[in-house]
Amino acid sequence: MQHVPFPRSVRQKASLAFILVMLLAVGNVSIVQFLLREGDGVAATLNVAGKMRMLSQRMGLSALALHQYPGLPDLAPDQLPTLFDEAHDALRLGGRAFGLDIPAVPKALSPQLLDVRQAWMRQQLAVDALARAPAGDRVAVEALLRANTDLLARTETMMDSLVVQAREVQRRALYGAYALFALDLLLLGLVGWVVSRRILQPVQALARQCRALAVGDYAARSDLPPGDELGELGRALNDSAGRIERLLRDIEQEHAALADAQSMFNGLSDNTVAGIYMVDESLRFIHVNTRMADMLGYPQAVLADGFPLHQVFTGADYETVQAQAMERLSGRATRTRYECVARRGDGEPIELEIFGSLMSLHGRPALIGIMFDITERKRAEASARRAALVYAHTSEGMVVTDADGVIQDVNPAFTAVTGYSADDVVGQTMNVLSSGRHDEDFYRVMWARLQDTGRWSGDIHNRRKSGEEYVERLSINTSYNADGSVNCRIGLFSDVTEKRRREASIWHQAHHDHLTQLPNRQMFEENLRLSIEQARLGGTSFAVIFLDLDLFKDVNDTLGHEAGDQLLRLVGRRLTECVRSSDLVARLGGDEFTLLVRDIEDPDDIFPVADKILDSLSQPFALGQQTVQISASMGAAFHPRDGGSDSELLRAADLAMYAAKEQGRNHFRVYAAEMRESVQVRQGEFARGPDPASAPAQSG
Template sequence: MVLVALLALGNVVTLQAMLRRFDDIGATVNLAGKMRMLSQRIALEALAENLAQGGNWPEVQERYASFTESYTALRQGGIAYGLAVRPVDPLFTPTLDQLHHAWQHFQTVVNAAHATIHAQNNLSRIQVLEIMAASDDLWAHSENLLNQLVEFSGQVQQRALWASFLLFGIDIFVLLIGFFIIQLRVLRPVQEISAQCAEMIVGNYSIRNKITASDELGQLAAVLNQAAEQIEKLLLDIATERSAVAQMQAMFNGLAENDVAGIYMISSEMKLIYANDQLATMLGYSKEDLTSNFEAVRMFAPKSGVLVRAKILDRLEGRAHSTRYETIAAHANGTTFDVEIFGTSMMYQGQPAIIGMLIDISARKRTEDSMRRAALVYQHTSEAMVVTDPNGVVLDINPAFTTITGYRADEIIGRRLNIISSGRHDRDFYKTMWDALKKSGTWSGDIYNIRKNGEEYIERLTITTSFNTDGSINSHIGLFTDVTKLRQREAVIWRQAHFDNLTQLPNRQMFQESLLSTIEFSRREQKIFALVFLDLDFFKEVNDTFGHDEGDELLRQVASRLQSCVRSTDLVARLGGDEFVLILHNTKSREDIFSICKKVLENISKPYNLTNNIVNISVSAGITFYPEDGQDGRTLLKHADLAMYAAKDKGRNQFAVFDIEMEQEAQSRRMLLRDLQKGLDKKEFLLYYQPIVAMQTGKIVKAEALIRWDQPLRGRVNPGDFIPLAEESGMIVPLGNWIFNEAMQQLAVWRTQYKSDFSISVNVSPVQLLSTDLDCKQWLEKLAQLKIPSQALVIEITERMLLESDKISDENINTLQTAGIELALDDFGTGYSSLSYLKRFDINYIKIDRSFVCNLHRASEDVALCQAIIVMAHQLGIQVVAEGVETQEQHSILLEAGCDFGQGYWYCKPITAAEMTQRLVQENLKI
């Protein structure tokens, strides 16, 4: 305000000064004008006086005085014509000087004129012209002064205008300065104070204004900062208090919301006023039930009520501040459990109360009981326990340690366990043990140690490491048992699992493991070895004839002989039954292997003195070489097996080396098997029938059904080629069913049209009878469907069937015989012990093998053999059929010997069903 007032005063003073300046200039200009007019007036008056003499004219001196007064006023300042003027600017001094000279000259001229007038009463022309000239000159100088003053007045006005603008600018500048001062000293502090107040309104009391002025606003700002500081401190105290309360509440909530302890509060009336969820869960009540006038003593078993009530009263009545005790709590369902109580007295709403914690210690009780039992176990267990420090120094042992090792506690504690070391383990063993302990903290294994009495034993040791909280090792805990006898039993079991119990040779499992390791070694060292597959010839006959005891003795002797034929580095193993294998290492040449195999054949074929009998057998061997014949065990064994069968095919008691042709032959067999399956599906098989005639009449009474196979690409396939293959593959069962069905269909026709008592013989393979897929009931249903009596079907079996029979085959044969189907024993006399089995089944026919008949003549030894067979069969009530009759002589000899039936090319070769029908027609067998 002072600044504005000063500014206004300055403006007024300035304007007044400018006005005075303008007045002075105006007065000066006015006075200069008067002087100009006065100069003309003096001249005019002088002229007028000359023209009008006697007139009332002022005195010249008065005019001169006025002009001089005016000039003096202009020059020095003063009053003239009532006008107060200031001295003119020094700028006009030259002009005034000129005016003064002109004035003086004018005065001179005029004075002369006046004198003339007064003297002569007339002026001359020259004087008039002089006056006019002097007047003009004075007027000109007066005009010049006036013009200069006017011009100066204009300049002053222009300067006044610029001065006004400058003054206006100064006013604006001063006002801006005033505005900024107001902004700085008033508005900004007010705004800052306002902003601070706004922040404080929303709760921000940490804000402070920065006003440092000492005026009223500064004092207000200081007071406001102090107020904010006090409020902030107050709020901080409140927040701290609230935080503490919240923290306490959170701590209480965290404690109350735990899943372990039940938290409760008991009022002075001994009723629950608070219970957490865990307490409700533990007691089986809801929280609402517990806080609804629930008496505290109801939480406990009745027998604990007196103790609990006394403990509560002690705290409520001030005799005890806190307590801790164990008691028994009661569940809502009536069950009880052990608890531990922690209780503290407190004030609640001005009344004494108790806050406490109830912990279910049933598990802890059980743990303590378990620990007590563990301590008992530690003291009484049969498993030895030893505790050592990180360096292996013994800290403690249990009694079982003393029992096993013989060392008492005072003899072993403080010493290292190497006192019981057996010395059988090297440094690497113990290094591996300690490395495992460092890496995983545990180690387990068998270790040989020595008892105090010097006896060596095997212990199964398990070491566990106990760690401190910082990860360092606290101790090692060793648990061990004496497993000496166990390992001995395991060794026996391992030997039983890997060695044949009968021959004490490595068994199939041991052989396979040895074969794999031998292959791996040979591959790594680029070595060659031989695998020999051995199969005993005629062993089954010995076993079936003399019994299994004699067969077992034979196998033991074979094993002994095989071991004597090979080197100590070679392996002899029994795969099972009468199959053996040899792994011959370090093969330098094939001749070395052949030499060993010849030795094997020679030794095996020597007579065997069994317990009660002397027998002879032989062996067939197949040889393969690694890696030429195979690079894995399965391939080598398969190829050795093929070579062994090749040796058998060559006549047995031989050895054969595998070659690729054997594999090709096996492949050929697989292709034949595939074609066999297709042939059965495409009905490529047909039946031929060979008549069986009655010896006495020569008439056809029976026929044997014989299968034939016409393969589109192979042509007629020999039954001897595909029947064994069908037996091996199991296809003999569906093939046999087809033969049976086809033969019975034809039999039904012949019995209906030609001969009602005609019968057909069907060969049944042992594989069929041994198979669970053979459905004898289906055969019987087929006979019933075709109305064929069961005795019209004769089942022909071989002596091999009698030798290999088992429960399944016996049941199948009995089922057929029980239904009335007759049984014929084919190829009789070729078996090893056929006579011992004649009583096993109810045999209806014996068929003398063609090997006894084909060379039969009057001088042949076979005559007596055939006669003996026929007599024996008749004595047993069995009829005889002779196979392979090819001559009249053979027919006559057999007829004379009493043979019942004959079969052979002399009567008729196998023919088709159509040809058989023609033969029956020729014999007039129509019904």
């Protein structure tokens, strides 16, 4: 149906409705006529069938009468058979009989009609036979009666069938009437749908739109399809409503724009940062905001009442302002920006940055713009220039990174120290300088410190571009934004490689024996106290061994001090080889050595160490062209079993060493409490007081 062309105008739609009604009326009349014709045909058929029956009875009766009474006139003229035959042919083929137009009987009744024809012919034969038979011939009469009875029966049967056919025709006529009624309803419904859909509904939609427009709802629209007068009317209303709506919207936008412009100007004018001014063509102020009045040091009402510019700007500054203003007022420039110095009402100078543009006020040219007090900015710029000079010429390296450690800028001193230019490192992290000497824990602690406090300082081993390793003293500070986030990090560093080398040399000299390069008494005491503290915290044990060389004085006296010094160096080397890297070997002085053997789980574990030392020291020593052989006496004490302080442990180990000497050379003893009763403890906290007559000679 959607592809069937539909009438487009209201006239066409009304014409279509009229045509549908006319078709409905014509169809009704045609169907009624058809039903009437059907009914007339059935009635005519029954009428002819009845006449044929009457003809058969008339002919039979006439034949019986003439047979019984030959002198009677003939009651069955010769045309009666002809009439019967015509009626039979009309029923069989359709036609006219007895002055009636009849249709052919249905094919279903053709056998009955044939039976009637045959019964008629048999009756004709019986009539002829009766006419030839003598009067009173009973057989011929009976034959005629049988033939006539058979013909009447056949005719009755056909008429009964015609009656049934008539009822069927009536039934069909009734169904036809029902169908006609249904068709009438359908057509009437179609006409009503057309009228409602294409006329009434559009009219109602237009009425609703008109009511909405009447109350100011210009957004109301009708969605009538175009093509007819109502659709054109709806489109015209939509266009009119759209124009009115756009007009009202434009008016509202213009009002809103004016209000926004006024609010914007008021907001700008009421700001506390920039001065807003308006100047007429005679170079007089006609409007200033509060900030402008505060900057210039005059009352706002005085400035806005035609205050001349030459009282604010003087000398060369006024000439600059005047030239800039005339450029804009003459139309040679529409906007400008410049800086100059003004005089406040109290006479103090103020540096201003001025922005201005041309405008029209009441049909006359005028200037509008803003002024900023840049006095502090100028001071800051001067300070920044000085800071830039310091940044560029300081001898200390400076590096600026973002919050993640990515380098943003470096100064020339950075390049001088590291060998890297700004192009080499900007955009990279400080890892570019890493020497690999520091592990991840070092940098993790550094970053944790920076995250917590924003500061870190310390020594770092880095590598120059040339590959040379150096030590720098680095201080990092953090610059924060107003919201507390990191703006940048500033690193300040200097090359302290030589300084740290000197400090390390001084420290080494202060803590090591100059002859054997073993830790000296001071470093041994510090390590002993540290070991005591660590043992207390960790619950571990360690041993202190006191060692004195046997026969050293003989070597020193016989071969000389140089040989004695060489022997001491060799002894120190062998002692170091006999213990672990976590243990400590120290020379207290002369031929006395001490050892810290850490992490002793069982006191008996010290004996393999002592045997190893004694065996190593008892091996021959090559001193130039000479070979000597010495031994050692050793004593050991355990912490915390034999003492809780450094002095107690040293005294116990010393007593154990003396007990070993009493047994002879090359012995080792572990401290026991009874040693205090058999050995005289030397005076002093760490060393024995030497007997001038028996003390061994000390070398180095």
